[in-house]
Amino acid sequence: MRILKKLAVWAFFSGSIFVFCFGTLDLRGGLNLLQIHQNSALMATASGKNLRSERMNHEAKNFDHLIGKVKGLSEKQLKAHFGLYQGYVKKANEIEQKLATADRATANYSFGEVSELMRRLAVAFNGAYLHQYYFENLTGEASQPSGDLKQMIEKNFGSMEKWTADVKAGLTSAPGWVLLVRSRRDGALRNILIEEHHRGLLVDQDIILAMDGWEHAYMIDYGTAKPDYSNTLLAAIDWKVAGQRLEQSLKSK
Numbered sequence: 001m002r003i004l005k006k007l008a009v010w011a012f013f014s015g016s017i018f019v020f021c022f023g024t025l026d027l028r029g030g031l032n033l034l035q036i037h038q039n040s041a042l043m044a045t046a047s048g049k050n051l052r053s054e055r056m057n058h059e060a061k062n063f064d065h066l067i068g069k070v071k072g073l074s075e076k077q078l079k080a081h082f083g084l085y086q087g088y089v090k091k092a093n094e095i096e097q098k099l100a101t102a103d104r105a106t107a108n109y110s111f112g113e114v115s116e117l118m119r120r121l122a123v124a125f126n127g128a129y130l131h132q133y134y135f136e137n138l139t140g141e142a143s144q145p146s147g148d149l150k151q152m153i154e155k156n157f158g159s160m161e162k163w164t165a166d167v168k169a170g171l172t173s174a175p176g177w178v179l180l181v182r183s184r185r186d187g188a189l190r191n192i193l194i195e196e197h198h199r200g201l202l203v204d205q206d207i208i209l210a211m212d213g214w215e216h217a218y219m220i221d222y223g224t225a226k227p228d229y230s231n232t233l234l235a236a237i238d239w240k241v242a243g244q245r246l247e248q249s250l251k252s253k
């Protein structure tokens with residue numbers, strides 16, 4: 001009986017020492033095993049930052065507040081667009097779920113289930129998040145760029161008028177997106193044209209504005225009169241949101 005008692009005391013103190021050791025590692029910035037058990041979505045790194053360790057489930061945001069507010073975009077047009085956005089979010093989740101278990105042995109340049117899933121992930125993923133950027137940078141209240149953003153547009157494009165002409169040229173050039181981006185390489189602003197949702201995307205860019213030039217964004221209200229939609233879009237840009245995105249980008253580098 002005394003031996004059993006001694007063993008129980010030894011087990012208790014051993015366990016405490018184990019917990020204490022890993023707790024100490026955590027305080028020193030090492031692997032936080034206790035936290036991983038508490039919240040598997042977060043992992044503490046050597047730098048002390050918490051990073052997501054699991055892929056998140058994509059969720060569509062609600063943008064109903066734009067209905068009736070954005071001049072030139074009808075309720076029917078916006079609701080149809082919201083539905084497409086939700087579809088991309090759904091597909092991004094579906095593709096990632098299927099990729100988790102797809103047989104890598106089926107990979108093939110011409111056709112293979114895993115290959116198709118890999119090829120189409122960027123379409124659904126970017127389709128979801130570019131729409132989120134787009135709806136977030138729409139407003140019913142007219143605004144103008146100011147501060148750093150205004151200065152940088154003038155410096156990189158020559159003037160606001162030249163920037164506007166550049167956006168219109170992009171929107172006319174192909175179905176897809178025109179993004180105003182800031183490069184983390186040279187710090188410059190550029191308008192870039194994205195065909196489909198992923199072709200033409202440059203590396204190391206922060207998105208300042210997303211402008212949807214797909215037919216589905218305007219056909220209900222404008223038919224084939226894309227230049228009229230371009231004018232509506234440019235007048236509905238929320239420059240305050242764009243300014244905040246630039247500020248965030250400037251802070252990152």
Ligand SMILES: [Fe+2]
Pocket residue numbers: 081084131212214216217
């Ligand atoms: Fe769209």
